[in-house]
Amino acid sequence: xxxxxxxxxxxxxxxxxxxxxxxxxxxxxxxxxxxxxxxxxxxxxxxxxxxxxxxxxxxxxxxxxxxxxxxxxxxxxxxxxxxxxxxxxxxxxxxxxxxxxxxxxxxxxxxxxxxxxxxxxxxxxxxxxxxxxxxxxxxxxxxxxxxxxxxxxxxxxxxxxxxxxxxxxxxxxxxxxxxxxxxxxxxxxxxxxxxxxxxxxxxxxxxxxxxxxxxxxxxxxxxxxxxxxxxxxxxxxxxxxxxxxxxxxxxxxxxxxxxxxxxxxxxxxxxxxxxxxxxxxxxxxxxxxxxxxxxxxxxxxxxxxxxxxxxxxxxxxxxxxxxxxxxxxxxxxxxxxxxxxxxxxxxxxxxxxxxxxxxxxxxxxxxxxxxxxxxxxxxxxxxxxxxxxxxxxxxxxxxxxxxxx
Ligand SMILES: NC(=O)c1ccc[n+]([C@@H]2O[C@H](COP(=O)([O-])OP(=O)(O)OC[C@H]3O[C@@H](n4cnc5c(N)ncnc54)[C@H](OP(=O)(O)O)[C@@H]3O)[C@@H](O)[C@H]2O)c1
Numbered sequence: 001x002x003x004x005x006x007x008x009x010x011x012x013x014x015x016x017x018x019x020x021x022x023x024x025x026x027x028x029x030x031x032x033x034x035x036x037x038x039x040x041x042x043x044x045x046x047x048x049x050x051x052x053x054x055x056x057x058x059x060x061x062x063x064x065x066x067x068x069x070x071x072x073x074x075x076x077x078x079x080x081x082x083x084x085x086x087x088x089x090x091x092x093x094x095x096x097x098x099x100x101x102x103x104x105x106x107x108x109x110x111x112x113x114x115x116x117x118x119x120x121x122x123x124x125x126x127x128x129x130x131x132x133x134x135x136x137x138x139x140x141x142x143x144x145x146x147x148x149x150x151x152x153x154x155x156x157x158x159x160x161x162x163x164x165x166x167x168x169x170x171x172x173x174x175x176x177x178x179x180x181x182x183x184x185x186x187x188x189x190x191x192x193x194x195x196x197x198x199x200x201x202x203x204x205x206x207x208x209x210x211x212x213x214x215x216x217x218x219x220x221x222x223x224x225x226x227x228x229x230x231x232x233x234x235x236x237x238x239x240x241x242x243x244x245x246x247x248x249x250x251x252x253x254x255x256x257x258x259x260x261x262x263x264x265x266x267x268x269x270x271x272x273x274x275x276x277x278x279x280x281x282x283x284x285x286x287x288x289x290x291x292x293x294x295x296x297x298x299x300x301x302x303x304x305x306x307x308x309x310x311x312x313x314x315x316x317x318x319x320x321x322x323x324x325x326x327x328x329x330x331x332x333x334x335x336x337x338x339x340x341x342x343x344x345x346x347x348x349x350x351x352x353x354x355x356x357x358x359x360x361x362x363x364x365x366x367x368x369x370x371x372x373x374x375x376x377x378x379x380x381x382x383x384x385x386x387x388x389x390x391x392x393x394x395x396x397x398x399x400x401x402x403x404x405x
Pocket of ligand 1: 008009010011013034035036037038052053054075076078116117118119174175176178184186
């Protein structure tokens with residue numbers, strides 16, 4: 001029987017790791033779920049411990065006095081306003097946590113540490129990437145690019161495992177996570193569900209809020225439940241030691257397929273000419289960096305000097321959701337839904353509109369290969385539409401979205 005520690009236990013990804021291990025008491029004897037808040041009730045093999053990772057290693061060590069585990073899942077995340085801020089805070093949280101495990105002596109028992117990061121590894125926030133993205137693709141270390149806290153975290157983890165050579169590591173790269181969380185930083189399904197429910201309440205046909213170009217391009221999604229199963233597999237699979245892995249659902253998806261299905265689920269429909277005649281004052285356009293990530297590989301790919309294949313990318317919104325969410329008629333429609341359906345009022349202001357503007361607004365394909373894990377024996381798969389529909393159901397049960405079924 002194994003023991004585990006999960007940081008970020010209330011987050012969209014960490015919460016599912018806790019649930020996955022928690023439902024197998026025969027296999028996972030003790031699971032320490034760590035976060036500042038406690039948002040769920042847990043089965044008997046899960047113990048919630050308070051932890052603030054923004055304090056010093058010594059302070060963290062005091063909070064971890066009775067906390068030990070053979071397998072450590074690090075899924076904590078704190079969002080800052082700048083990439084440098086993310087680098088500073090998220091790097092320090094991991095570094096101090098690992099130092100604390102050395103201070104308490106818990107490190108002696110550790111077998112493997114898994115760090116959850118994401119596809120920003122490849123620069124999907126900076127512009128067009130090489131598709132499909134492979135774990136062996138080069139890191140964007142050039143100072144031309146903004147600091148990437150995933151690189152700092154991975155460097156910290158690698159160094160820790162070199163120092164404590166009995167400990168191996170795993171890193172995951174999920175993308176556009178579909179899952180359930182309360183009050184977190186990046187929540188695709190919640191924002192999408194609220195946008196659709198409120199638009200319907202206003203008596204309007206549905207318009208894809210993101211980029212017209214992206215609507216017919218490909219995206220890769222990660223169901224948080226599948227990610228949790230992947231994390232357990234990678235923790236226990238000997239071949240996965242000291243490896244980083246893409247983690248996506250394994251199907252091929254695009255909003256041209258998903259969005260009409262979302263509309264149908266909420267009992268509404270997509271406007272037949274959805275990209276025509278929209279309010280220009282609600283639209284948005286933001287240029288991304290001049291040298292998109294694919295340009296790092298331009299010479300090798302035979303695309304050097306080809307401004308057609310390597311143009312700067314941009315974020316485009318047919319309806320910028322940050323602007324949309326500030327409109328009086330939208331707020332009034334939400335108020336009506338809250339009153340009539342008994343919904344959680346603060347769900348609207350907690351929705352991550354800026355994040356949705358980003359992930360729906362890109363104007364390039366985001367295709368992530370699962371070949372590496374599959375070659376090692378991973379067979380997991382989750383249909384992306386099912387993942388989205390399942391989470392809408394969870395959000396309905398939690399009174400964040402109105403009941404449609
Ligand atoms: N969400 C996505 O769509 C997505 C996509 C790709 C990659 N990722 C990556 O996945 C990783 C995890 O992100 P996530 O989206 O799962 O995060 P999340 O849902 O925002 O959850 C963050 C977790 O960290 C905990 N936390 C925050 N500050 C803390 C502190 N000071 N001390 C202790 N715990 C703290 C939070 O709990 P408390 O607030 O209760 O402390 C919460 O459990 C990040 O690297 C993120 O970039 C996310």
